Amino acid sequence: MSYTEATVQLLSPQGTLVENDLSAPYLPLIEKLDDAALKDFHRHMVVIRRFDIEAGNLQRQGQLALWIPSLGQEGAQVGSAFAARPQDHIFPAYREHVVGRIRGLDVMKIIEMLRGQSHGGWIPAETGNFHLYTLVIGSQSLHATGYAMGQKFEGADEATMVYFGDGATSQGDVSEALVFGASYQAPIVYFLQNNHWAISVPVDRQSRTPLYLRPSGFGIPGVQIDGNDVLAAYAVTTANLDAARSGQGPRFIEALTYRMGAHTSSDDPTKYREREEEQFWSERDPIARFETYLKSKGADDAFFSEVAAEAEDLAADIRARTFALEAPPASKVFANVYTDPHPGVDAEAAWQAAYEASFDGESA
Amino acid sequence: MTELTMAKAINAGLRAALAADEKVLLMGEDIGTLGGVFRVTEGLKAEFGEGRVLDTPLAESGIVGTAIGLAMRGYRPVCEVQFDGFIYPGFDQITSQLAKLTYRHEGSQSFPVVIRVPYGGHIGAVEHHQESPEAYFAHTAGLRSISPATPHDAYWMIQDAIASNDPVMYFEPKSRYQRRGEVDLENRGAAMHESRVVREGTEVTLVGHGAMVAVLLQAADIAAEEGTSVEVIDLRSLSPIDYEPILASVQKTGRLVVAQEAPGNVSVGSEVAATIAERAFYSLEAPVLRVSGYDTPFPPAKLEGVYLPDADRVLEAVDRSLAY
Ligand SMILES: Cc1ncc(C[n+]2csc(CCOP(=O)(O)OP(=O)(O)O)c2C)c(N)n1
Ligand SMILES: [Mg+2]
Numbered sequence: 001m002s003y004t005e006a007t008v009q010l011l012s013p014q015g016t017l018v019e020n021d022l023s024a025p026y027l028p029l030i031e032k033l034d035d036a037a038l039k040d041f042h043r044h045m046v047v048i049r050r051f052d053i054e055a056g057n058l059q060r061q062g063q064l065a066l067w068i069p070s071l072g073q074e075g076a077q078v079g080s081a082f083a084a085r086p087q088d089h090i091f092p093a094y095r096e097h098v099v100g101r102i103r104g105l106d107v108m109k110i111i112e113m114l115r116g117q118s119h120g121g122w123i124p125a126e127t128g129n130f131h132l133y134t135l136v137i138g139s140q141s142l143h144a145t146g147y148a149m150g151q152k153f154e155g156a157d158e159a160t161m162v163y164f165g166d167g168a169t170s171q172g173d174v175s176e177a178l179v180f181g182a183s184y185q186a187p188i189v190y191f192l193q194n195n196h197w198a199i200s201v202p203v204d205r206q207s208r209t210p211l212y213l214r215p216s217g218f219g220i221p222g223v224q225i226d227g228n229d230v231l232a233a234y235a236v237t238t239a240n241l242d243a244a245r246s247g248q249g250p251r252f253i254e255a256l257t258y259r260m261g262a263h264t265s266s267d268d269p270t271k272y273r274e275r276e277e278e279q280f281w282s283e284r285d286p287i288a289r290f291e292t293y294l295k296s297k298g299a300d301d302a303f304f305s306e307v308a309a310e311a312e313d314l315a316a317d318i319r320a321r322t323f324a325l326e327a328p329p330a331s332k333v334f335a336n337v338y339t340d341p342h343p344g345v346d347a348e349a350a351w352q353a354a355y356e357a358s359f360d361g362e363s364a
Numbered sequence: 365m366t367e368l369t370m371a372k373a374i375n376a377g378l379r380a381a382l383a384a385d386e387k388v389l390l391m392g393e394d395i396g397t398l399g400g401v402f403r404v405t406e407g408l409k410a411e412f413g414e415g416r417v418l419d420t421p422l423a424e425s426g427i428v429g430t431a432i433g434l435a436m437r438g439y440r441p442v443c444e445v446q447f448d449g450f451i452y453p454g455f456d457q458i459t460s461q462l463a464k465l466t467y468r469h470e471g472s473q474s475f476p477v478v479i480r481v482p483y484g485g486h487i488g489a490v491e492h493h494q495e496s497p498e499a500y501f502a503h504t505a506g507l508r509s510i511s512p513a514t515p516h517d518a519y520w521m522i523q524d525a526i527a528s529n530d531p532v533m534y535f536e537p538k539s540r541y542q543r544r545g546e547v548d549l550e551n552r553g554a555a556m557h558e559s560r561v562v563r564e565g566t567e568v569t570l571v572g573h574g575a576m577v578a579v580l581l582q583a584a585d586i587a588a589e590e591g592t593s594v595e596v597i598d599l600r601s602l603s604p605i606d607y608e609p610i611l612a613s614v615q616k617t618g619r620l621v622v623a624q625e626a627p628g629n630v631s632v633g634s635e636v637a638a639t640i641a642e643r644a645f646y647s648l649e650a651p652v653l654r655v656s657g658y659d660t661p662f663p664p665a666k667l668e669g670v671y672l673p674d675a676d677r678v679l680e681a682v683d684r685s686l687a688y
Pocket of ligand 2: 165166167193194195196197198199
């Protein structure tokens with residue numbers, strides 16, 4: 001499954017603006033962006049790609065339990081993230097590192113989680129309403145829908161956006177989320193990143209029809225975009241979030257993109273997919289085409305070197321901070337299992353502390 | 365005798381079952397082309413075809429629910445759940461449907477479905493990848509639950525599970541997947557639901573299952589160096605539990621420590637402790653003690669060493685038992 005006649009694309013893989021019936025409603029949203037905004041798109045895509053490489057290196061060096069690369073999906077993520085307003089809420093899956101960064105998350109928190117220091121570890125109220133990662137496939141779609149129902153009940157000028165993958169669309173939770181979202185006309189945008197693979201399983205095992213068609217059966221308008229086109233991701237998500245926020249009910253976006261790397265650091269894609277397919281998508285890279293576009297609009301070398309330097313700085317900073325991390329204290333095992341005191345956990349925590357203390361001075 | 369890793373032993377057992385009965389099907393996420401994320405089903409799709417080894421859509425409820433329908437149609441589906449923590453989307457189909465359908469059909473229909481669950485910690489993985497959910501299923505009537513501790517048992521018990529006319533939860537201790545051991549391909553040894561003495565001793569009995577058995581054997585070695593003789597029993601079956609070897613052992617030693625990775629509250633270990641207290645009260649010289657994971661979520665990987673019982677935690681309980 002790849003681009004279809006319905007795919008909205010504003011920027012071609014060659015880096016030129018696309019003017020056709022599908023792009024026409026969205027191009028005005030791009031015209032409103034100033035140069036600084038466009039440069040920010042690029043900056044974030046480039047910086048996160050460098051971060052991703054660094055994190056992969058750290059994993060190979062034994063510093064992280066796992067790394068989940070977002071390589072190739074930067075366009076869909078950066079464009080959609082910039083479409084959200086500060087008051088909106090974002091429920092990610094586990095690959096949306098740059099969305100978190102744009103919302104104000106220190107991506108070191110993601111490193112800490114995948115190092116095995118925490119199971120989440122950030123405070124959404126302090127990270128631009130970027131909620132925790134969810135590793136159980138599809139679950140967050142229901143949480144996001146419930147959150148959006150609350151926004152609706154309160155008449156808030158807010159919307160929610162939830163990210164999930166093509167594999168997740170097979171989970172009951174995602175279908176149930178669409179049912180609830182439609183039933184309560186919740187202000188939510190379902191943002192599907194169809195990266196064509198769920199580990200080793202191709203998307204056609206999850207769906208025989210293009211996935212943007214699925215929500216229509218639930219009464220939710222769906223649209224398919226070129227997810228490697230940051231401008232399409234930005235404009236289409238902006239229009240849909242605005243619609244949701246203004247009381248027009250839920251929306252569904254299928255962003256066609258590609259997981260250029262392994263599923264995670266534990267995976268070896270050569271076991272199940274062809275080089276030609278990777279080649280096809282590498283020719284549609286989100287960063288390369290946007291760089292061409294920016295250059296055509298007059299961005300100079302100084303800008304690109306500045307971005308490259310920023311990327312190196314972040315990588316170096318992440319590296320240094322990873323090496324400086326200390327193991328969490330044993331007491332963290334027992335902390336926050338409940339909000340209110342619990343005698344069972346308190347007793348076990350006390351037992352464990354005494355047990356650990358019994359070893360003090362024993363080995364030297 | 366052949367030396368195999370546990371992963372390869374399960375693979376060999378699955379291959380034997382697929383070859384023996386064309387109604388045996390494997391189902392799961394990434395089990396075909398990839399051979400499973402732990403490579404337990406490696407090569408089986410190539411050998412038996414995609415009609416026998418199904419790379420399913422990503423939906424645990426769907427996998428188990430359709431396996432039930434296939435079983436009604438005469439198949440013997442073997443479902444793989446990718447990781448312990450991802451079994452819950454299939455929980456309703458396993459506990460409310462699979463477990464109860466024989467009862468509801470009043471015996472006119474059997475449900476020979478196997479659910480393979482890689483479980484347990486010691487692999488330093490992220491959330492939902494190190495849990496021990498076996499008590500939920502052992503608690504559920506209508507399901508049989510077993511867990512091998514060695515490649516030999518893994519090879520035979522997967523075939524037993526597939527041959528069973530009842531649903532079987534087959535818990536695979538994933539930290540042992542790459543451990544090698546002798547597999548006797550001719551002689552099966554203990555039956556599916558038997559527990560077994562794996563090390564003889566006289567002073568304290570240790571009981572555990574899955575990956576915990578290796579920890580108990582290590583504890584027994586250390587105890588022996590310190591002059592204490594410890595007997596170790598591999599439970600093998602969590603439902604039903606075979607109490608005879610445990611009772612016989614406790615009659616000899618008078619002391620019992622039950623160990624598991626799972627949280628202690630309302631667990632398999634609790635059940636063993638309660639039953640032995642009921643049935644061997646006059647043989648006991650000390651209360652039955654439990655060593656388990658704490659009653660918390662499985663913590664972040666950097667803290668798994670705090671959470672998971674090791675030989676030291678087992679020996680601490682052995683010392684407490686001996687002190688009575
Ligand atoms: C309920 C559940 N089942 C299985 C898994 C194991 N698993 C992790 S990621 C993944 C594939 C997800 O594919 P997709 O939804 O397309 O997202 P992507 O990883 O491609 O971004 C699977 C099967 C899981 N995390 N949760
Ligand atoms: Mg995917």
